[in-house]
Amino acid sequence: MNTPNLTKNQALVLDVLSRSEQPMSAYTILDKLRDNGFRAPLQVYRALEKLLDFGLVHRLESLNSFVACSHKHESCCQHHGTVAFAICEKCGQVSEFHDHAIDDRLRGWAQQKGFKAEKTTIELRGLCSACMG
């Protein structure tokens, strides 16, 4: 999916997410954008839907929250395939990474089972190095 020009609301939502150190729920984003005229959850959800399509934002399923993609300038490949997330329970920091070996294993399983995967979620919850005692 290529990334066309963003609309006003999309740009606002992406901006808020990009500045955040932590994942944000749709309602947290809404609160941050009240001063910009946001009044209702749908304004956030509609923007998020597009940003997810464009690959500019990821949804963390285990958190019902969203993060800006941090994969952009990586050397190994252009458009990421499956992305994995490590989420610190304490400080909330999210590390986005991908691993082609894991992709391969999952693809192999799917092929063998005749399963056609449209979307893959990989999320680690735990403690980041900075937060470990």
Next chain:
Amino acid sequence: MNTPNLTKNQALVLDVLSRSEQPMSAYTILDKLRDNGFRAPLQVYRALEKLLDFGLVHRLESLNSFVACSHKHESCCQHHGTVAFAICEKCGQVSEFHDHAIDDRLRGWAQQKGFKAEKTTIELRGLCSACMG
């Protein structure tokens, strides 16, 4: 975690989940158990919490739903480490599997980054072989 005797409510919830072909939300479980005296969501959530602890039930994060564990009698290992799920969008069927190579890769990444993973979620959404055109 060893599995002690289940309480009445835990047994009811596990029974409903075990009979289901598909994952169930807490509220769907609640509806199924109205005739057994269930009146409030908390009765379900409390039972689920314990069943998750015991490893008898898994939560599907991308669905906000729950399935009974189907990993019990597998040959390769006793207690599963990380479990992955393939979820058919059409028929709802869930296949639970695990892959030690994936575990190893994730463990390797975590070790390298100093991340201590407490819980890992792997979910594939797509179409099962029976549902593909």
Next chain:
DNA sequence: CAATCTATGTAATAACATAACACGACCATT
């Protein structure tokens, strides 16, 4: 018995997400 722990019941509320309808901007075709 008193203290404590666990399971339970109930009501209220919080948090997350979508449906339905309306309106205006934009653009292509006529």
Next chain:
DNA sequence: AATGGTCGTGTTATGTTATTACATAGATTG
């Protein structure tokens, strides 16, 4: 210019998922 279509938007209401707070009852134990 008028028509129709798509898209983004605004607003209200509603649906779905999960938790907080408080109360009760039974089992356990010192």
